Amino acid sequence: MAQRPFFQSDQVKLSADLKAFEGRIGYKFAKPELLNRAVTHASMSSANRDDNQRLEFLGDRVLGLVMAEALLALDPGATEGQLAPRFNALVRKETCADVAREIDMGAVLKLGRSEMLSGGRRKQALLGDAIEAIIAAIYLDGGLEPAKDFILRQWGDRVKTVKQDARDAKTALQEWAQARGYPPPSYVQTDRQGPDHAPVFTISARIENGEQAVATAPSKRQAEQAAAKTLLAQLEKNS
Structure with a gap:
């Protein structure tokens, strides 16, 4: 046209x-x-x-x-x-x-x-x-x-x-894990709600020492970044 x-x-x-x-x-x-x-x-x-x-x-x-x-x-x-x-x-x-x-x-x-x-x-x-x-x-x-x-x-x-x-939380979390001899963090989708046009994803970020954090967002990418950011903050606080 x-x-x-x-x-x-x-x-x-x-x-x-x-x-x-x-x-x-x-x-x-x-x-x-x-x-x-x-x-x-x-x-x-x-x-x-x-x-x-x-x-x-x-x-x-x-x-x-x-x-x-x-x-x-x-x-x-x-x-x-x-x-x-x-x-x-x-x-x-x-x-x-x-x-x-x-x-x-x-x-x-x-x-x-x-x-x-x-x-x-x-x-x-x-x-x-x-x-x-x-x-x-x-x-x-x-x-x-x-x-x-x-x-x-x-x-x-x-x-x-x-x-x-702009700090990439997933990269920062991976660097934290590798510096301590752990394998890269894993990201597991634990839930998905809402209709197809407006989904809401729940992602759990986990590292080998057993610590994890969960976040929810409208996209997997956002949920993974949010979970990584939360987990990194709690790891840094604990250490």
Whole structure:
């Protein structure tokens, strides 16, 4: 399907919920068609309605630029090897989805019936993509400075605390175990609840000396990291 130009004006009037959304994000669009497009999922696209996939592509790059610049300014002495995991922690899909939830992004998304029935408003990937589309819409509407302002406001203290957040708990736990002659930790899924579109995993992290910790999260990766972090903290406290 042919895509129309980013700046083509469709004389769009925003609905009440999108006007309220502008208030939540602290930005009023001069070209409201960009906001409409940013909240339109591919399941709702048609010949006369473009979805947000191209905006998502652009927004991902704008987010990356802003975060790279912020990290360089925050720690002028950091090496590339130190900056890379911090950058990844700030731009990964889980972080983007968390930001989207904080501004109730799911409530304004335009979804097809099948996507709505499968819980699309709560899906991590969908929310993460949508916040990137919003970033691109602001960038195209007002330029880099408003987009940068939006990103830094919404990401908030995440940038300042990213050194701690970027620490890979699974790697740190493995290093702890190996330094004491233990084999690598094991991760066992002990439970899974919720529907397929919104699962909740419970993972137990264990090491050979018998100590373990359990964590629950919407993805196995997050649950494993959380369990490893909890176990590492209790090991360090005990030692």
